[in-house]
Amino acid sequence: MNRLSRLFASKQKDILNIYFTAGYPTLDSTVPIIRSLAESGADLIEIGMPYSDPMADGETIQESSSVALRNGMNLKLLVEQIEEARRHTQIPLVLMGYFNQVMQYGMERFVGAVAGAGIDGLILPDLPAYEYERDFRQLAERAGLQVSFLITPQTSDERIREIAGSSTGFLYVVSSSSITGGSAEISDRQRAYFNRIERLNLPNPKLIGFGISDAASFRTACEYFNGAIIGSAFIRSLAGQEDRVAEASREFVDAILQAEIR
Template sequence: MNRINQLFKEKEGNLLSIYFTAGYPNLNSTLDIAEALEKAGADFLEIGVPYSDPLADGPVIQNSSLRAIENGMTVKVLFEQLKDLRKRVSIPVLLMGYVNPVLQYGVANFCKSCEEVGVDGVIVPDLPMYEYEELYKDCFEQHKLSNIFLITPTTSEARIRKIDELSNGFIYLLSSSSTTGKNLNVNTDVEGYFARIASMGLKNPTMVGFGISDNKSFSKASQYAKGAIVGSAFVKLLGEEGYMEKIGEFVAALKGKEVVA
């Protein structure tokens, strides 16, 4: 049982995951931000691997990716930085990125490096499910990595069942089929979609992502899933002056709690 499974076993709900881009706003800010997020009360983290053509991301995360690349962030540099990850961070950590940098680094090397630095799972939105199952599943499992699949409002029940069968961590439930950065609009269709997934009796827990930016959207998403994932709103904060001092307040506001001193 890795840290992801342990977390979902121990905590009933209202889990908060925060996404941020490695190497943004500064090349060496990755571990400082991760440590601050854990101290502030985040339940787990998604560290983005910057890529020059992040198709699923909106302008905020796209810009952070380009800035990180300009700063000198690469997959190799990230793993160098993460060598001290488990000296400073104890909560689950996932890497999120696109398949091209992973293939360039080498899938076997990538999985091995993840295990060595203490990464618990990966999210690769453009990795086809059949390729994962046929080519990479054994490698992921050998290195104790959870591969997190995404589903959208248009994903068929058959595909959702297959994803549930292949998953061993959680399922990333996209609130819409658009890019990141759009505010969550919980209308009748979205509520119906969330309720439909919740009623399927999946063996894996779900987390809602895309459009979560405040306590209202976090609380609404958490009614239908184990919790929610915040990305663009936090990355936007990292573009502000004095961002490190604002992290505690940001996480507390999302959870509707007092700031952790």
């Protein structure tokens, strides 16, 4: 069973997904961050593939991508780092990036490389639905990769149902009409949006992302769906921590989960 499937089968609430950019803050940070997050209690790790022209990333993630690219991060090296991380942990790992990166690498080559390294799923926000169904879905399914798609407050109910039907992984519920790294406050309008999704009775696991940054917003998001994704806040916590990324990762997760216990 795919590690993502196993996670959602065994845990239905309070799933903590941490996002970070591969190669940030240093080229060699990827493996120690993954190991530390897994050991500290994260349930799922989302690894960003650095890209020079992102669509949905806010300033924090854009800057981390720029640093990672300057550090020399590339897909070939990232695959090697994932292989190394897999020697130490079986936590579900998802790659998030852009379909242009996949096409440049070669779709079949990319799918084979990341699945072989131990990746469980993909998030490609710019992958058009028709191209996914025509060219990519069969490749991903043969390799055992689950693909997750994003929905936003502007997505119609009909379109949400279509996206849910295409998502073989979890449904990424974008919390607001903004880029990543926004406000941690969850508004009444967002709560109404979450309630609308809940009324659709979709079978997919759902994680809320964008604007989830601390224990309070994580706890609120978990009231609605299976869990939440924290990215920009975690990346900010790594700034200036080049020599202690493992410790900084553990401290960040502890701040989220220990607050839950209290």
